[in-house]
Amino acid sequence: MNSDVTPSPGVRVVVTAHDEEGTSIVHSDRIHQPFIPFGLGGSSFSIFDTRSSVPVNNQDEPQDLQNTIPRPEPAGVMFCIANMAPHYRSLMHRTSSLDYCAVLSGEIVLGLDGGEERTIKAGEMVVQQGVNHVWHNRTDEVCRIAFVMVGAEKVKLPNGQELGETLIENSSDAC
Template sequence: MTSSGARVIVTTHNEDGTSVFHSDNVVEPFSPFGPGGSSFSVFDARSTVPVNNQEGPKDLQKILPRVPPAGVTFCITNMAPHHSAPMHRTLSLDYAVVLSGEIVLGLDDGEEKTVKAGDFIVQQGVNHTWHNRTDEVCRIAFVMVGAEKVKLADGQELEETVFKK
């Protein structure tokens, strides 16, 4: 799969409180499922919200995007052409925007929606799958916010069902 790195510019403050640039780097994609699968670039992850804006950025290359229970993660996924991600649930509220290409979002009730470049998704801890049924890479940006488990009327709590690399 051909997908380029993503340029990430990070700002901070100097000792007297003046705004300054901390870094300007290209984050290369991590492909834990091989060259024909999805790749990921995690730009920032914080363990709690509200965040500490004086905390320096961490090296988050070569990790799967996972959000801490009370935290937030900012990342992109590049879904290879004709590739699917298995059904899974994360314990997060995910804000997403398709940056390029298109993707089919499937839910465990069997319903599917095609999401195209420029479309937005608010995903609330649901069991879901992704299918790229095109010949183009689909790039999706995510902000993932740690969330409570979904609790059903009978008291059952829905658990995380993330796939492993």
């Protein structure tokens, strides 16, 4: 069983820009090491780019966010990957963002707080609109997911209640 969630030796990220005359150039070309806040048996994150607002300024310097859990600015956007270890289950959580998710390898179960589940396999996508959810890798292989996260307004229920970010530690009944 492969339980190491770190991409080895890291993820290559090539960033382009312009020189003073407007010619396209490679700004940087480096190996990005993952952030592993939950240990090797959990998940790791690699944030490749984040911008504080949209539309973006393509002349801004990319920010270095190597040791951060992915969360975009309220009016911003973020591009990252997550690696979910075999048999790892995240906590139930909600981000205040619209998340475009693409499973690159492996498979993952998306569990919602209402009890619904969907298995998402390599090559399949999720459009997630600020819902409470868990990610559960029920396989013996690492699951790699690419995310583009766009800051969003809070979900507002008909009664006026706004749904903000959550982190629910005791959510075993949902997945």
